Amino acid sequence: xxxxxxxxxxxxxxxxxxxxxxxxxxxxxxxxxxxxxxxxxxxxxxxxxxxxxxxxxxxxxxxxxxxxxxxxxxxxxxxxxxxxxxxxxxxxxxxxxxxxxxxxxxxxxxxxxxxxxxxxxxxxxxxxxxxxxxxxxxxxxxxxxxxxxxxxxxxxxxxxxxxxxxxxxxxxxxxxxxxxxxxxxxxxxxxxxxxxxxxxxxxxxxxxxxxxxxxxxxxxxxxxxxxxxxxxxxxxxxxxxxxxxxxxxxxxxxxxxxxxxxxxxxxxxxxxxxxxxxxxxxxxxxxxxxxxxxxxxxxxxxxxxxxxxxxxxxxxxxxxxxxxxxxxxxxxxxxxxxxxxxxxxxxxxxxxxxxxxxxxxxxxxxxxxxxxx
Ligand code: GLA
Numbered sequence: 207x208x209x210x211x212x213x214x215x216x217x218x219x220x221x222x223x224x225x226x227x228x229x230x231x232x233x234x235x236x237x238x239x240x241x242x243x244x245x246x247x248x249x250x251x252x253x254x255x256x257x258x259x260x261x262x263x264x265x266x267x268x269x270x271x272x273x274x275x276x277x278x279x280x281x282x283x284x285x286x287x288x289x290x291x292x293x294x295x296x297x298x299x300x301x302x303x304x305x306x307x308x309x310x311x312x313x314x315x316x317x318x319x320x321x322x323x324x325x326x327x328x329x330x331x332x333x334x335x336x337x338x339x340x341x342x343x344x345x346x347x348x349x350x351x352x353x354x355x356x357x358x359x360x361x362x363x364x365x366x367x368x369x370x371x372x373x374x375x376x377x378x379x380x381x382x383x384x385x386x387x388x389x390x391x392x393x394x395x396x397x398x399x400x401x402x403x404x405x406x407x408x409x410x411x412x413x414x415x416x417x418x419x420x421x422x423x424x425x426x427x428x429x430x431x432x433x434x435x436x437x438x439x440x441x442x443x444x445x446x447x448x449x450x451x452x453x454x455x456x457x458x459x460x461x462x463x464x465x466x467x468x469x470x471x472x473x474x475x476x477x478x479x480x481x482x483x484x485x486x487x488x489x490x491x492x493x494x495x496x497x498x499x500x501x502x503x504x505x506x507x508x509x510x511x512x513x514x515x516x517x518x519x520x521x522x523x524x525x526x527x528x529x530x531x532x533x534x535x536x537x538x539x540x541x542x543x544x545x546x547x548x549x550x551x552x553x554x555x556x557x558x559x560x561x562x563x564x565x566x567x568x569x570x571x572x573x574x575x576x577x578x579x
């Protein structure tokens with residue numbers, strides 16, 4: 207089974223848009239290994255839009271732009287595979303991709319065969335320029351089946367931006383992850399609007415098909431295609447922690463060839479990745495009773511009888527709040543033994559309340575076990 211836990215990798219779009227080349231992809235694969243990202247769990251190296259020529263070949267197939275990819279896609283796939291990584295590409299359910307390149311409507315099987323021939327392991331499938339008579343579920347079923355008929359195991363990453371109540375039907379198409387939101391931009395407002403719009407949709411994610419709340423902007427620092435003001439390092443840590451707790455796929459969007467050490471440490475945070483990759487993949491429960499404005503307070507069951515209790519503060523001022531353990535269902539006679547996943551500090555066993563002192567744009571995540579009194 208693919209996507210037992212949220213897929214992890216890198217995607218070209220956030221920083222590079224149409225500037226995708228063989229050299230960029232090979233250097234990025236090298237950087238995945240040398241920076242320790244691969245060891246931390248990242249495996250897919252994905253080219254987004256703008257990789258092909260503007261017209262199909264005489265045989266109807268999509269053709270890689272020979273100026274951008276002089277040795278062709280199979281060569282690149284082989285290189286990426288030689289590093290122990292996996293290779294991802296992009297197409298779209300309409301007649302043209304979002305950037306205007308040919309895409310897969312009515313060419314689903316031929317394109318799936320082409321991708322399989324390249325050695326592709328992951329396909330992101332967008333939603334632009336869709337004919338009005340074709341509905342989304344049908345188009346995603348079609349490409350999913352075409353990929354299955356291609357004879358190669360390919361992770362199917364749907365991208366319809368949360369339209370048409372996608373969460374209610376996408377799992378049934380065979381997709382392994384699906385964009386449940388519009389595009390992210392590199393600032394705190396965009397990141398937090400996206401995440402907060404998804405809190406009540408978290409229960410739709412699970413093993414085999416995860417809600418993708420878009421690629422990470424951590425470490426972009428206002429450079430590249432989705433630059434929009436940037437964030438500071440603490441805010442990028444908040445963004446990464448939130449994506450981990452919400453079990454989104456972790457697709458890095460910055461230029462990892464030149465990322466700084468702080469970004470590397472954020473993206474490789476073992477404790478946060480362990481949360482994201484928890485084998486039970488249960489959704490976080492938003493503690494709705496008395497949910498304070500501008501905060502996301504939640505509780506999550508983990509494998510091995512462990513739990514998370516967390517608070518995220520989206521506001522520009524600090525907040526001191528608390529969670530009543532009655533509201534997460536703590537049975538009488540039990541306490542939670544918690545430790546802070548960022549600092550490692552142990553807390554006294556909590557029976558009634560856990561306090562959260564949350565800085566502006568700050569968060570706190572406790573991991574814990576139940577103890578009986
Ligand atoms: C859409 C998607 C983005 C990216 C671009 C490419 O906007 O949501 O993630 O793939 O298309 O054109």
